[in-house]
Amino acid sequence: MSDTAPDMLPGMQRSRWSGVRKHTFLCCVSLVMLYPLLWMVAASLKPSTEILNTASIIPSHVDFSSYRRGWFGLDVSFGTFFLNSLIVSVLSVIGNVMTCSLTAFAFARLHFPGRNLCFAIMLGTLMLPYHVVLIPQYILFLNLGWIDTFLPLVVPKFMATDAFFIFLMVQFFRGIPRELDEAARLDGCSAWRIYYKIMLPLSIPVLATAAIFSFIFTWDDFFAPLIYLGDPGNYTSQVALRSFIDSSNQSDWGGLFAMSSLALVPVFIFFVFFQRLLIEGIATTGMKR
Amino acid sequence: MRERMTGAASFGGATRPPRTSKLQSIREGYGFLMPWLAGLLGLTLGPALFSLYLSFTKYDLVSDPKWIGMGNYVRIFSTDPKFWIAMKVTFTYVFLSVPLKLGFALAIAMMLNKGLRGLPIYRALFYLPSLLGGSVAIAILWRQVFSSGGLFNQVLAMLGIKGMGWVSTPETALYTLVLLTVWQFGSSMIIFLAGLRQIPADMYEAASIDGASPRRQFFRITLPLLTPVIFFNAIVQTIDAFKAFNSAFIISDGTGGPVNATLFYTLYLFQEAFSFFRMGYAAALAWVLVMIIGCITAISFFMSRYWVHYDE
Amino acid sequence: MxxxxxxxxxxxxxxxxxxxxxxxxxxxxxxxxxxxxxxxxxxxxxxxxxxxxxxxxxxxxxxxxxxxxxxxxxxxxxxxxxxxxxxxxxxxxxxxxxxxxxxxxxxxxxxxxxxxxxxxxxxxxxxxxxxxxxxxxxxxxxxxxxxxxxxxxxxxxxxxxxxxxxxxxxxxxxxxxxxxxxxxxxxxxxxxxxxxxxxxxxxxxxxxxxxxxxxxxxxxxxxxPVNRFVAGFIGSPKMNFLNATLLSVSGAGAEVELADQRLLIPRGLASAQSGRIELGLRPEHAMLSGGDIALGRMEVILVEHLGGNTLLYGKLADGQMLTVQVEDQARTQAGDSVEIFTQARRCHLFAENGSAFTPV
Missing domain, CATH: 3.40.50.300 (P-loop containing nucleotide triphosphate hydrolases)
Structure with missing residues (x-):
């Protein structure tokens, strides 16, 4: 998607005044929307006495004590939680990118009997609520002895279960000229070689998009870790934040906000650096998840 | 004359050139699909069938599943008041949050579309909540913002209005969740922006030469041509809304409270499965959810014939 | 091999x-x-x-x-x-x-x-x-x-x-x-x-x-060309196709009536029957002078000067359209009436099903 706005359309010339009004309105909306976020980050930097009972986002002085308190606010430190989140997220990224791109390549480029049926089923699973498979999956992982490990969170990602990414990649692969595959076939390439020598190098943007979304979704995932992780030492940051609320009895808002802010940092970094990829990913698939 | 080797011989000297056949294309295709197929059978279709079976049983993870026929479904629809509470909460949430979210997304997209300076900045700012919104951190923030001593009441106090504990009051708790969803309108807005960009500019040029006012252009050109995008967005968001879980769980401490005011369907299902270990009953609830989503999708597609404009 | x-x-x-x-x-x-x-x-x-x-x-x-x-x-x-x-x-x-x-x-x-x-x-x-x-x-x-x-x-x-x-x-x-x-x-x-x-x-x-x-x-x-399609596809400008009537076929060729003129074209077809046929003539083979047969007068409607040669678009006596390519820069103008000639061996004949009469 291009950032350049289309030219003003004839018949729609508006006065400078209406432009100013519009900008004012949009600025106000943005401010109202983002104020809670700013306030939370600001609150995490305030001395704990200042946090509540004020709507201001300007601390009297910057104080990192909330971070220290929050980091060690539970029996296990947040260092462990963030590390756990990181491990799970990185493994999920690897699994998703590898297996979804393999699947998408087959759907976008190979001809074989049953392909269209498989593709339709894949799109169908996009609509299927996770809750239908939740309980049998839980029983399965329970019987495999995987409860309280990262395996239930990570192994499905190595089986291309996230149809969203397959769909995203199929859309992108279809845009790559078919002549390149044909030329490669004439050059003696097997399907596998076309996949990793031609397709993957040309698909870096979509692979990156999938990787980033995959990371964010996994990082933010709450439901699966909530169900599968029992020992606090295995908690991901999201589950840890939740037990922080319970344990602190809502008294230590500073520590909670500090850790919440930290949990948002990775997502925010991706937003800052890869915004364009994320926006394109949403625009091409028409869905966020 | 120069002697040329056949392609096969000159390339590595294979004695028999490999043949392309149907069998090979099957091997190739399903080779690439292997991980997905394994996942589909082992983690999606298999479990789905098993949960269908479980939904006709009584099962607590400890003793073997006991076949009770339609028992679970009968109980869901006749003697389970909590099911109907969850239905009411969920439907209220879905049918408030989705139209509001899409309406807001479309309105902002329309404002951003028409050659506005600073579009990328606004787009980024409006998108940020949508990207962060899935996080537990945001739900925690929301819980504080609308608590009795929270940010929202601070602001109200500055305006001289006395607030209340929005999250802890049964009458308002659900609306804070609706607001949280509407707050994340950014991704829908991006989809609308992409859709608006697809409408050729010369169509507006033709319309303005024909003397159509901007208002008329919106209702006669923009809106009809955007209906496929609106429809798609509505379906996706509706399905998503039925599956909402995190925010209600965090805000109500997993209870669905106060007084079941935020008892989302998925939350109820979770409680049945993992608090009371009524796995059979929870499986039945899951299948009822599938049927509800299926019906609503089917009705939407049926209705779409009357308002969605397709080129073909 | x-x-x-x-x-x-x-x-x-x-x-x-x-x-x-x-x-x-x-x-x-x-x-x-x-x-x-x-x-x-x-x-x-x-x-x-x-x-x-x-x-x-x-x-x-x-x-x-x-x-x-x-x-x-x-x-x-x-x-x-x-x-x-x-x-x-x-x-x-x-x-x-x-x-x-x-x-x-x-x-x-x-x-x-x-x-x-x-x-x-x-x-x-x-x-x-x-x-x-x-x-x-x-x-x-x-x-x-x-x-x-x-x-x-x-x-x-x-x-x-x-x-x-x-x-x-x-x-x-x-x-x-x-x-x-x-x-x-x-x-x-x-x-x-x-x-x-x-x-x-x-x-x-x-x-x-x-x-x-x-x-x-x-x-x-x-x-x-073996048929009308190939004749029309190969060559530029495209070959003219004129409706004509086949009168008889003999060892010397086919006798054809075109725009009230009788022409003998040295082409034969094994199973030719008298009746409607088409006469194909490439624009570069139609001439304003010389040649061994005359096609009658043509009223010029449009003249295109390409520099090296000139294209004349016109109408024959019976109203059929014809394109003529003449070497160099012709003086002819729209509205002029010119006599059209060609060589019999340059004429192609096509039966109603499109297949060509082969040269004798």
């Missing part, structure tokens, strides 16, 4: 035959052009030879071996695509070496082959660039280079010049012809442009609706 033989080759999509019973033999070193209007199946046929499309029926032999089910890379062919299909992420050198590396050829030989092809095409200086950094003509050369390094039995070209501008197209046309001489390789070339076909081919295959209309040298097709 023929380099390529097709016998009864067919391509079926459902009930529709995209290619039907094609028989063709291409000799070693020949330059063969497939030509025809869009949708005639010429690209499909080329892709079947390449192995990119399956063959539904018939036999495809390359170098004496049956190739119907052989993988594209092992058919001993190389192809130049319309879009060039250069790998965007690889340098020119990598693009050219890719097939050889895939086949596991020793590095030294790969380097040698790429270097040789680059020198033939004079693209040594471009070897480390990416396709994005090349002009259209340069990309074209690289695409050809990628084919050359494989030292194929047959080169296949799929409308390779259609993405170039007019000037470059003429230049590349000459270069490909030169390359053909230099390499002495068999080449099959697909185009919809009859000028390309006429100028480059040793042998032209005219296709329509998946079937061969005529195979022959460019001049064969020009001088003796």
């Amino acid at each position: 023929a380099s390529l033989t097709l016998s009864k080759v067919t391509k079926r999509f459902g009930v529709f035959d995209a290619i039907k019973d094609i028989d063709l033999s291409v000799e070693k070193g020949e330059f063969v052009v497939f030509v025809g209007p869009s949708g005639c199946g010429k690209s499909t046929l080329l892709r079947m030879i390449a192995g990119l499309e399956g063959i539904s029926g018939g036999e495809l032999m390359i170098g004496g071996a049956l190739m119907n089910d052989v993988a594209p890379a092992h058919r001993g062919i190389a192809m130049v695509f319309q879009s060039y299909a250069l790998y965007p992420h690889m340098s020119v050198r990598k693009n050219m070496a890719f097939a050889l590396e895939t086949a596991g050829m020793p590095k030294s030989e790969v380097t040698a082959r790429v270097g040789k092809a680059a020198s033939i095409l004079q693209i040594e200086a471009l070897l480390d660039r990416k396709p994005k950094q090349l002009s259209g003509g340069q990309r074209q050369r690289v695409a050809i280079g990628r084919a050359i390094v494989r030292d194929p039995q047959i080169f296949l070209f799929d409308e390779p010049l259609s993405n170039l501008d007019a000037e470059l197209r003429v230049q590349m046309r000459v270069e490909i012809a030169k390359l053909h001489k230099e390499l002495g390789a068999t080449m099959i070339y697909v185009t919809h442009d009859q000028v390309e076909a006429m100028t480059m081919a040793d042998k032209i295959v005219v296709l329509r609706l998946g079937q061969v209309e005529q195979i022959g040298t460019p001049l064969d097709l020009y001088n003796a």
Whole structure:
């Protein structure tokens, strides 16, 4: 998607005044929307006495004590939680990118009997609520002895279960000229070689998009870790934040906000650096998840 | 004359050139699909069938599943008041949050579309909540913002209005969740922006030469041509809304409270499965959810014939 | 031994035959052009030879071996695509070496082959660039280079010049012809442009609706088209077709009535019946003076001056439209009435079903 706005359309010339009004309105909306976020980050930097009972986002002085308190606010430190989140997220990224791109390549480029049926089923699973498979999956992982490990969170990602990414990649692969595959076939390439020598190098943007979304979704995932992780030492940051609320009895808002802010940092970094990829990913698939 | 080797011989000297056949294309295709197929059978279709079976049983993870026929479904629809509470909460949430979210997304997209300076900045700012919104951190923030001593009441106090504990009051708790969803309108807005960009500019040029006012252009050109995008967005968001879980769980401490005011369907299902270990009953609830989503999708597609404009 | 033989080759999509019973033999070193209007199946046929499309029926032999089910890379062919299909992420050198590396050829030989092809095409200086950094003509050369390094039995070209501008197209046309001489390789070339076909081919295959209309040298097709379609497709400006009546056929030729004139054309058809026929006359064969038969007067409606020659568009006595090409810059103006002559041997006759009367 291009950032350049289309030219003003004839018949729609508006006065400078209406432009100013519009900008004012949009600025106000943005401010109202983002104020809670700013306030939370600001609150995490305030001395704990200042946090509540004020709507201001300007601390009297910057104080990192909330971070220290929050980091060690539970029996296990947040260092462990963030590390756990990181491990799970990185493994999920690897699994998703590898297996979804393999699947998408087959759907976008190979001809074989049953392909269209498989593709339709894949799109169908996009609509299927996770809750239908939740309980049998839980029983399965329970019987495999995987409860309280990262395996239930990570192994499905190595089986291309996230149809969203397959769909995203199929859309992108279809845009790559078919002549390149044909030329490669004439050059003696097997399907596998076309996949990793031609397709993957040309698909870096979509692979990156999938990787980033995959990371964010996994990082933010709450439901699966909530169900599968029992020992606090295995908690991901999201589950840890939740037990922080319970344990602190809502008294230590500073520590909670500090850790919440930290949990948002990775997502925010991706937003800052890869915004364009994320926006394109949403625009091409028409869905966020 | 120069002697040329056949392609096969000159390339590595294979004695028999490999043949392309149907069998090979099957091997190739399903080779690439292997991980997905394994996942589909082992983690999606298999479990789905098993949960269908479980939904006709009584099962607590400890003793073997006991076949009770339609028992679970009968109980869901006749003697389970909590099911109907969850239905009411969920439907209220879905049918408030989705139209509001899409309406807001479309309105902002329309404002951003028409050659506005600073579009990328606004787009980024409006998108940020949508990207962060899935996080537990945001739900925690929301819980504080609308608590009795929270940010929202601070602001109200500055305006001289006395607030209340929005999250802890049964009458308002659900609306804070609706607001949280509407707050994340950014991704829908991006989809609308992409859709608006697809409408050729010369169509507006033709319309303005024909003397159509901007208002008329919106209702006669923009809106009809955007209906496929609106429809798609509505379906996706509706399905998503039925599956909402995190925010209600965090805000109500997993209870669905106060007084079941935020008892989302998925939350109820979770409680049945993992608090009371009524796995059979929870499986039945899951299948009822599938049927509800299926019906609503089917009705939407049926209705779409009357308002969605397709080129073909 | 023929380099390529097709016998009864067919391509079926459902009930529709995209290619039907094609028989063709291409000799070693020949330059063969497939030509025809869009949708005639010429690209499909080329892709079947390449192995990119399956063959539904018939036999495809390359170098004496049956190739119907052989993988594209092992058919001993190389192809130049319309879009060039250069790998965007690889340098020119990598693009050219890719097939050889895939086949596991020793590095030294790969380097040698790429270097040789680059020198033939004079693209040594471009070897480390990416396709994005090349002009259209340069990309074209690289695409050809990628084919050359494989030292194929047959080169296949799929409308390779259609993405170039007019000037470059003429230049590349000459270069490909030169390359053909230099390499002495068999080449099959697909185009919809009859000028390309006429100028480059040793042998032209005219296709329509998946079937061969005529195979022959460019001049064969020009001088003796077997039917109305080939006559209309080959030659520019297009041949005139005039309604006429066949009176009788004798050993000397056919007696024809056209615009109230009786003409004897030295052409015969085995089973000719008297009745309606069409007389085909190329604009360059209609003359304002000379010739051995007169077609009567033509009222000039429009004059186009092309500099080297002039096109006159006009109406014959019976109202039929006729285009006449005269050498040099004619003085004739719109509204003038001119006498039209031609040579009897330049006239073509087509029966009602479109097939041509053969010369006697």
